[in-house]
Amino acid sequence: MPPRIRDINRPKSSSLRPLRAIISYIRPYLGTLILAMCSLLLASGAFLSLPVAVRYVIDFGFSAENAVTVDRYFYCFLVVALMFGVFSAARTYFVSWLGERVVADLRDSVYKHVIRMDLAFFEVTKTGEVLSRLTTDTTLIQSISGVGLSIILRSSIQFIGALVLLAITNVRLMGYIVVMVPAVLVPILVIGRWVRSLSRDTQDRIADASGLAGETLNAIQTVQAFTAEDMESRRFGEMVRLCFETAVRRVRARALFSAVATTGLFTALIVVLWIGARAVLAGEITGGELGQFVLYAMFVAMSAASLSEVWGELQRAAGAMERLLELLNAEPVIKTPENPIVLPDTRDGRICFEKVSFNYPSRPETLAMKDFDLEISPGEKIAFVGPSGAGKSTTFQLLLRFYDPQAGRIFVDGIDISRARPEGVRARIGIVPQETVIFGASARENIRFGRPGATDAEIENAARAAAADLFIQQLPKGYDSFLGERGTRLSGGQKQRIAIARAILKDPSILLLDEATSSLDAESERLVQEALEYLEKGRTTIVIAHRLATVLKADRIVVMDEGRIIDVGCHQELVRRDPLYARLAELQFGEVAEKHS
Numbered sequence: 060m061p062p063r064i065r066d067i068n069r070p071k072s073s074s075l076r077p078l079r080a081i082i083s084y085i086r087p088y089l090g091t092l093i094l095a096m097c098s099l100l101l102a103s104g105a106f107l108s109l110p111v112a113v114r115y116v117i118d119f120g121f122s123a124e125n126a127v128t129v130d131r132y133f134y135c136f137l138v139v140a141l142m143f144g145v146f147s148a149a150r151t152y153f154v155s156w157l158g159e160r161v162v163a164d165l166r167d168s169v170y171k172h173v174i175r176m177d178l179a180f181f182e183v184t185k186t187g188e189v190l191s192r193l194t195t196d197t198t199l200i201q202s203i204s205g206v207g208l209s210i211i212l213r214s215s216i217q218f219i220g221a222l223v224l225l226a227i228t229n230v231r232l233m234g235y236i237v238v239m240v241p242a243v244l245v246p247i248l249v250i251g252r253w254v255r256s257l258s259r260d261t262q263d264r265i266a267d268a269s270g271l272a273g274e275t276l277n278a279i280q281t282v283q284a285f286t287a288e289d290m291e292s293r294r295f296g297e298m299v300r301l302c303f304e305t306a307v308r309r310v311r312a313r314a315l316f317s318a319v320a321t322t323g324l325f326t327a328l329i330v331v332l333w334i335g336a337r338a339v340l341a342g343e344i345t346g347g348e349l350g351q352f353v354l355y356a357m358f359v360a361m362s363a364a365s366l367s368e369v370w371g372e373l374q375r376a377a378g379a380m381e382r383l384l385e386l387l388n389a390e391p392v393i394k395t396p397e398n399p400i401v402l403p404d405t406r407d408g409r410i411c412f413e414k415v416s417f418n419y420p421s422r423p424e425t426l427a428m429k430d431f432d433l434e435i436s437p438g439e440k441i442a443f444v445g446p447s448g449a450g451k452s453t454t455f456q457l458l459l460r461f462y463d464p465q466a467g468r469i470f471v472d473g474i475d476i477s478r479a480r481p482e483g484v485r486a487r488i489g490i491v492p493q494e495t496v497i498f499g500a501s502a503r504e505n506i507r508f509g510r511p512g513a514t515d516a517e518i519e520n521a522a523r524a525a526a527a528d529l530f531i532q533q534l535p536k537g538y539d540s541f542l543g544e545r546g547t548r549l550s551g552g553q554k555q556r557i558a559i560a561r562a563i564l565k566d567p568s569i570l571l572l573d574e575a576t577s578s579l580d581a582e583s584e585r586l587v588q589e590a591l592e593y594l595e596k597g598r599t600t601i602v603i604a605h606r607l608a609t610v611l612k613a614d615r616i617v618v619m620d621e622g623r624i625i626d627v628g629c630h631q632e633l634v635r636r637d638p639l640y641a642r643l644a645e646l647q648f649g650e651v652a653e654k655h656s
């Protein structure tokens with residue numbers, strides 16, 4: 060079994076190792092990274108030299124004999140401030156650019172990977188989960204690889220730089236700071252973590268409430284029909300109350316946090332000033348040095364605080380990255396073999412099932428196909444008939460190689476499809492499903508789905524052949540009309556004709572039709588049948604039949620039950636000799652069947 064995504068809510072590991080994967084996403088943009096680093100170093104340098112400038116201004120600026128000296132100090136001051144501004148801006152720009160770029164690339168590669176996963180993967184992975192990873196998790200990475208990275212680098216440099224400069228300014232005073240910083244920071248960190256976990260709780264409660272509201276609003280007709288508005292309002296009100304209570308707990312924690320942080324920092328600052336003031340009085344240091352010292356002490360505290368804040372985010376980003384890596388590392392079972400065999404150019408449309416047995420990965424105990432043996436010649440028309448659950452649709456799934464059978468082989472044009480590229484096999488097969496999928500795009504784009512490179516003229520030809528041209532032209536904007544989510548603006552017959560146009564455009568040598576069970580009105584039915592007749596001409600066709608007309612046209616009818624072939628023959632023979640077929644014919648094809656038998 061390949062790795063599977065089991066639980067998105069698994070406890071997040073506190074290891075930061077997954078973040079190493081980001082490196083390979085940053086590597087292509089080394090130039091930008093270097094620019095970001097240079098601006099970072101220059102900005103930090105300017106920032107760290109500000110206190111020195113302050114000291115000179117205090118110590119010499121005010122006592123200088125002439126205004127020219129004062130001016131010179133302040134010019135220096137201005138230049139340093141200007142440098143700080145310019146390089147900070149450059150740093151922000153380059154670092155944020157990197158963050159956005161990395162996330163864009165990450166999203167791209169996750170999507171590219173996921174869209175190629177096999178059906179077995181999607182059976183165990185919810186689409187919502189994949190979507191949430193693509194959006195929420197990548198956003199977490201974005202904040203850390205952009206702004207977060209910038210804060211980490213800047214604060215680390217400033218923390219170390221300020222400590223070193225403190226030591227240079229006055230070693231004894233720095234000793235006090237080294238003792239004081241943890242005394243102030245530890246309580247701040249502890250309360251900070253508590254606040255964060257409460258914020259997460261609040262987010263969860265809000266998600267619960269909106270989940271409930273979404274569910275109810277989606278089923279609004281049912282809710283109102285059962286006059287369940289009061290009950291639903293109460294349920295939602297309960298959720299909102301929980302949200303509020305959790306939020307208040309967070310707000311209290313937040314207030315405590317502010318109180319502790321502010322008092323702690325100011326107390327520390329005052330103590331440093333106090334000790335410093337006595338040192339100035341004792342003549343150990345100058346006033347300017349004290350000013351410089353206090354500023355550096357503040358820098359140390361500030362950078363330590365932002366580092367501790369980013370730490371939590373780093374952990375969240377590591378968790379997000381871990382989940383994304385799980386997606387990226389998931390391997391499809393169905394993939395191109397090492398040395399794929401190329402299908403012959405002749406495109407005969409020959410199909411052969413050789414003793415195929417298959418069970419779906421999620422149903423290991425029941426076989427969906429058992430010893431399925433069937434040979435289909437080029438251009439032949441085969442109808443599959445059988446009760447629901449007989450395995451008819453499963454044969455299509457295996458032909459398209461969405462799954463590999465556990466036993467037996469399937470050949471297309473003489474090649475075992477498990478040894479060919481899946482794309483190569485699928486390129487020869489056209490499918491008209493029971494339910495046509497219409498994408499939220501124009502009519503033209505919906506048909507172009509059959510062959511992405513097709514020209515507009517080819518699309519219109521296909522539509523004409525599929526008897527879809529007329530109704531498309533009558534749409535408000537013709538071929539450019541938006542067909543709406545899931546094609547709600549089209550009737551059943553119209554959707555089917557779009558599907559047929561797609562298949563015509565694809566021009567496959569093998570055609571798989573799953574006849575719609577819901578009946579169309581006579582006119583639509585006639586149009587669909589005509590379109591299908593055109594489409595089937597000269598192609599090997601397998602149709603899962605629900606209509607008498609279809610089985611009568613077939614060269615052979617295959618009767619299936621419980622994954623097995625029960626009988627093969629033509630309608631007249633089968634009705635006479637096969638009790639299962641006779642019953643199905645009676646049920647599905649109704650009285651008309653009897654007339655023909």
Ligand SMILES: Nc1ncnc2c1ncn2[C@@H]1O[C@H](COP(=O)(O)OP(=O)(O)O)[C@@H](O)[C@H]1O
Nearest residue numbers: 419421422427446447448449450451452453454
């Ligand atoms: N994706 C799936 N996962 C597990 N079992 C499936 C899946 N699709 C179909 N089955 C099961 O396989 C059997 C054959 O299904 P199917 O080929 O869809 O039947 P038919 O098209 O003849 O009605 C049924 O028992 C069905 O429940």
Ligand SMILES: [Mg+2]
Nearest residue numbers: 448451452453
């Ligand atoms: Mg089916």
